[in-house]
Amino acid sequence: GAGVSQSPRYKVAKRGQDVALRCDPISGHVSLFWYQQALGQGPEFLTYFQNEAQLDKSGLPSDRFFAERPEGSVSTLKIQRTQQEDSAVYLCASSPGHLTDTQYFGPGTRLTVL
């Protein structure tokens, strides 16, 4: 079946612009995660949803970052007033719902802030 998809794959923004990144998880997956991956580093956790509830947002770096999953499926990560340090690949992952379930990652969105 279809895997996790993300759009856009690439986004270039001018400093100060707002951006919205979309994630379509695998159908029926309860858990959805967002990660940020800087160049040459491993992914770092940003936030977690169980269905539509955002249960953990401890990894969001500032209040400019906001995520939602209003109907428990598609999720959007929004970054307001982008800064150069926000340049990274943003990865979305979903899993069936148990703690030790395999997470299935999307291809990521590469954000470049000029």
Added chain:
Amino acid sequence: LAKTTQPISMDSYEGQEVNITCSHNNIATNDYITWYQQFPSQGPRFIIQGYKTKVTNEVASLFIPADRKSSTLSLPRVSLSDTAVYYCLVGVSGNTGKLIFGQGTTLQVKP
């Protein structure tokens, strides 16, 4: 969450067996050991998971000694397409299952 240590990089040649060892001295009793693979411009992909002894699937084998303080991912007869970053993860964090990645091991397979 157990801290993991693995080599930053490794080189190999096509057709060789590659073993990547990960140290996790403070692994907890309930922790599983999981390996992910990441190709350039792609998200990480689950390879294999184990708790003790040996696990084998169509992609790799995972060897875990009795004390579970380390684990070795074994890739048989690598090809150029196995060039990737390999991450060793131990346990799950908190009550959400979020993954804590280290820097991983960059494997370069040469012809």
